[in-house]
Amino acid sequence: MKKTLLPLLMLLVSLCTMAQQLPTSPNYQANDRFEQLGTTLPTPNTYRTASGAPGKEYWQQRADYDIKAELDDDNRRIIGTETITFFNQSPDDLKYIWMQLDQNLFKNDGIAARSRTGTVNQKGMNADQLQEMNSARGATLDPKIEYGYKITSVKDKTGKALPFTINGTMMRIDLPLVLKTGTAFVFSVDWNYNITEYYGRSGFEYFPKDGNANYFIAHWFPRLAPYDDVNGWNHKQFLGQGEFALIFGNYKVAITVPSDHVVAASGECQNYAQVLTATQKQRLKQAETSKTPVMIVTQAEAEKAEKRENKNPGKKTWIYKADNVRDFAFASSRKFIWDAMQSDVYKSGRKIWCMSVYPKEGNPLWEQYSTRAVAHTLKSYGARTFEYPYPVAISCHSVAGGGMEYPMISFNGGRPEEDGTYTEATKYGMIGVIIHEVGHNFFPMIVNSDERQWAWMDEGLNTFCQYLAEKEWDYNFPTRRGEPNQITEYMSSDKSVLSPIMASAENVIGLGPNAYGKPATALNILRETVMGRELFDHAFKEYATRWRFKSPTPADFFRTMEDASGVDLDWFWKGWFYGTEPVDQDLVTVDWFSIDTQNPAIEKEIARKEDARKKTTMSKIQDAKTKGETVVAQDSTMADFYNRYDPFKVTDADKQKYEQYLATLSDNERQLIQANTNFYTLSIKNKGGVPMPVIVKMGFEDGTDSVAVYPAEIWRFNDVQINKVISTKKKVVQWTLDPYQQIADIDTENNSFPRIAQPTRFQIFKQQQQKKAPNPMQMQGAGGGKISTDPKN
Ligand SMILES: [Zn+2]
Numbered sequence: 096m097k098k099t100l101l102p103l104l105m106l107l108v109s110l111c112t113m114a115q116q117l118p119t120s121p122n123y124q125a126n127d128r129f130e131q132l133g134t135t136l137p138t139p140n141t142y143r144t145a146s147g148a149p150g151k152e153y154w155q156q157r158a159d160y161d162i163k164a165e166l167d168d169d170n171r172r173i174i175g176t177e178t179i180t181f182f183n184q185s186p187d188d189l190k191y192i193w194m195q196l197d198q199n200l201f202k203n204d205g206i207a208a209r210s211r212t213g214t215v216n217q218k219g220m221n222a223d224q225l226q227e228m229n230s231a232r233g234a235t236l237d238p239k240i241e242y243g244y245k246i247t248s249v250k251d252k253t254g255k256a257l258p259f260t261i262n263g264t265m266m267r268i269d270l271p272l273v274l275k276t277g278t279a280f281v282f283s284v285d286w287n288y289n290i291t292e293y294y295g296r297s298g299f300e301y302f303p304k305d306g307n308a309n310y311f312i313a314h315w316f317p318r319l320a321p322y323d324d325v326n327g328w329n330h331k332q333f334l335g336q337g338e339f340a341l342i343f344g345n346y347k348v349a350i351t352v353p354s355d356h357v358v359a360a361s362g363e364c365q366n367y368a369q370v371l372t373a374t375q376k377q378r379l380k381q382a383e384t385s386k387t388p389v390m391i392v393t394q395a396e397a398e399k400a401e402k403r404e405n406k407n408p409g410k411k412t413w414i415y416k417a418d419n420v421r422d423f424a425f426a427s428s429r430k431f432i433w434d435a436m437q438s439d440v441y442k443s444g445r446k447i448w449c450m451s452v453y454p455k456e457g458n459p460l461w462e463q464y465s466t467r468a469v470a471h472t473l474k475s476y477g478a479r480t481f482e483y484p485y486p487v488a489i490s491c492h493s494v495a496g497g498g499m500e501y502p503m504i505s506f507n508g509g510r511p512e513e514d515g516t517y518t519e520a521t522k523y524g525m526i527g528v529i530i531h532e533v534g535h536n537f538f539p540m541i542v543n544s545d546e547r548q549w550a551w552m553d554e555g556l557n558t559f560c561q562y563l564a565e566k567e568w569d570y571n572f573p574t575r576r577g578e579p580n581q582i583t584e585y586m587s588s589d590k591s592v593l594s595p596i597m598a599s600a601e602n603v604i605g606l607g608p609n610a611y612g613k614p615a616t617a618l619n620i621l622r623e624t625v626m627g628r629e630l631f632d633h634a635f636k637e638y639a640t641r642w643r644f645k646s647p648t649p650a651d652f653f654r655t656m657e658d659a660s661g662v663d664l665d666w667f668w669k670g671w672f673y674g675t676e677p678v679d680q681d682l683v684t685v686d687w688f689s690i691d692t693q694n695p696a697i698e699k700e701i702a703r704k705e706d707a708r709k710k711t712t713m714s715k716i717q718d719a720k721t722k723g724e725t726v727v728a729q730d731s732t733m734a735d736f737y738n739r740y741d742p743f744k745v746t747d748a749d750k751q752k753y754e755q756y757l758a759t760l761s762d763n764e765r766q767l768i769q770a771n772t773n774f775y776t777l778s779i780k781n782k783g784g785v786p787m788p789v790i791v792k793m794g795f796e797d798g799t800d801s802v803a804v805y806p807a808e809i810w811r812f813n814d815v816q817i818n819k820v821i822s823t824k825k826k827v828v829q830w831t832l833d834p835y836q837q838i839a840d841i842d843t844e845n846n847s848f849p850r851i852a853q854p855t856r857f858q859i860f861k862q863q864q865q866k867k868a869p870n871p872m873q874m875q876g877a878g879g880g881k882i883s884t885d886p887k888n
């Protein structure tokens with residue numbers, strides 16, 4: 096609605112008042128949204144500074160492992176022995192040490208199994224589903240088999256047995272002597288366990304058609320729990336959802352498998368000379384200089400191996416070395432096809448082995464995309480963090496969906512149909528999951544955060560980098576997470592299922608949107624809207640570099656992002672990481688002011704139109720038909736001066752008065768009047784709760800538009816409702832908040848003024864339930880197996 100400002104001096108006074116933004120609204124409430132996080136963050140100390148960097152006395156523990164293990168393919172068991180050198184680099188003396196026994200997750204009497212909740216589905220459940228209801232997370236377990244570790248020996252280096260106590264997924268070893276600060280303790284553990292079916296992080300996948308299994312072996316050996324300056328011993332039980340807290344060390348691992356298996360593992364293989372055939376070695380040599388992946392084991396060779404023509408293949412031992420890693424995993428199968436290239440992804444020219452192993456069931460997608468996606472990930476992530484420091488990066492095709500990460504190796508889904516066709520979702524899902532899991536090398540394998548407590552510190556940061564890497568792979572990549580409008584549905588959910596991002600990984604409902612989607616979106620918003628790319632990228636890189644091969648906490652991240660950018664983000668961490676409120680800005684109304692020129696030629700014409708508008712009522716319209724029948728119309732003696740008088744006519748007296756007025760004005764004031772500027776007061780409500788920048792698009796009368804951006808601090812005096820004056824030369828006909836979907840506004844219907852009705856489409860006829868529709872490749876006859884080119888090209 097247009098309002099006229101009268102007179103000029105009053106206009107200047109009122110603008111000054113608005114500029115001060117005084118908290119005079121009756122809705123004003125003292126709020127702490129823009130107060131500093133203060134005591135919410137831990138007090139800085141000599142280990143972790145107030146700037147978010149490691150302090151001068153920062154320390155962390157270290158454990159080196161020498162492991163010998165055998166994969167028993169017939170019985171699906173792992174039998175292992177390990178010698179561990181534990182370096183007490185803490186300032187404290189230790190009486191005991193804690194180790195993690197993750198395989199105990201699958202014990203029937205474990206916390207994970209017993210604390211599982213659920214109900215019987217009346218529509219029917221199969222035996223697996225019934226059995227799974229009281230077992231650990233997602234694992235289909237054979238009731239006839241006993242799972243979990245058998246610890247057969249714990250000894251010191253002289254061979255003397257050490258007393259140990261098992262508490263669920265943790266084991267305490269009591270030391271014969273106090274382990275002084277700065278000293279090391281060498282001990283060994285022997286163990287074995289039955290391998291579960293793949294449950295999302297490790298296990299085997301069985302292929303009934305050929306009778307073989309692929310093994311994805313992880314959290315398979317007893318590992319040191321961290322002892323750190325934040326938690327002391329970090330021995331929170333493994334319940335399946337919260338991932339791992341680990342320390343760095345050097346690994347030497349000897350893995351014995353049937354001799355017809357191909358092994359892929361964390362680290363560099365030390366004895367390809369012994370385990371590979373002459374042809375394979377020659378192909379590997381060729382891969383050292385190839386710009387595209389070279390087949391080390393071809394599909395034909397893998398298909399021959401899976402027939403198991405040799406019933407007694409004997410055994411082979413693959414020896415690996417991995418330095419400065421926080422974990423070690425491997426995959427093994429006779430079904431594996433293997434391709435590799437030694438890629439120079441960085442300017443430094445350092446070569447890194449990018450490799451993939453996959454069964455034929457993964458083709459044609461895997462041979463075409465996997466190793467290329469590995470190399471792309473190292474390049475993309477390297478540019479925004481640091482150069483990938485390890486010599487190898489491997490992508491293994493595990494089961495159909497999902498993925499799981501370990502140092503230098505990851506287990507990834509994405510499987511075509513049996514006829515070799517696939518949906519678009521399968522293709523991009525596969526490339527996306529490879530980028531994600533290989534990307535985990537950066538977070539948390541190198542920037543070693545505590546995953547069991549803070550899922551977002553690795554998943555959120557990694558999903559954010561994945562989102563960027565996907566767009567660098569293909570401008571039209573259908574990214575699943577990262578765009579603000581992809582988190583609005585979750586942010587609109589019922590409060591009872593929303594946890595803050597800063598909740599423990601084990602307790603979160605909806606880990607996907609909470610620990611992956613929301614933090615990735617938050618970082619994207621920081622980069623695009625709050626900080627800008629330059630400040631954000633510098634700070635993010637600083638965080639990654641500071642905490643490379645160290646263990647950061649959330650405070651270290653929050654502090655570094657502010658310290659390196661000079662942007663106060665406490666309000667943002669509060670809203671997005673500590674809170675569950677959504678963003679919803681409501682453009683309640685826009686008032687339009689223009690300056691009263693006092694020029695009678697202009698103002699009287701405006702007044703005439705307004706007068707005519709007011710007089711045009713329905714009665715008057717109807718009366719027009721009988722206008723000629725009135726007394727005054729029929730009897731001219733009834734008319735006088737006022738029947739002819741035009742109050743809107745510009746008189747000489749009006750002109751004179753205007754001349755006198757102009758003479759009192761300064762040049763500036765005269766210009767302001769002539770500019771004919773429009774002033775708009777926008778009234779905006781913060782309905783969602785989280786204060787965010789206000790982004791306003793102005794659609795002008797002439798069809799052009801323009802966007803104004805105001806920082807989140809616009810809400811600092813009043814976080815409920817604000818007014819903002821915008822002046823424009825052109826008339827605005829349409830106002831829109833957040834036109835380019837930058838702030839994750841959950842309700843966009845209240846973003847426009849005047850309101851624009853958005854239709855809801857509905858179907859007249861119920862759609863028939865259909866059988867699984869053929870995918871587009873099948874419909875267009877593009878299927879029928881391989882579509883890829885010769886990998887040697
Ligand atoms: Zn992940």
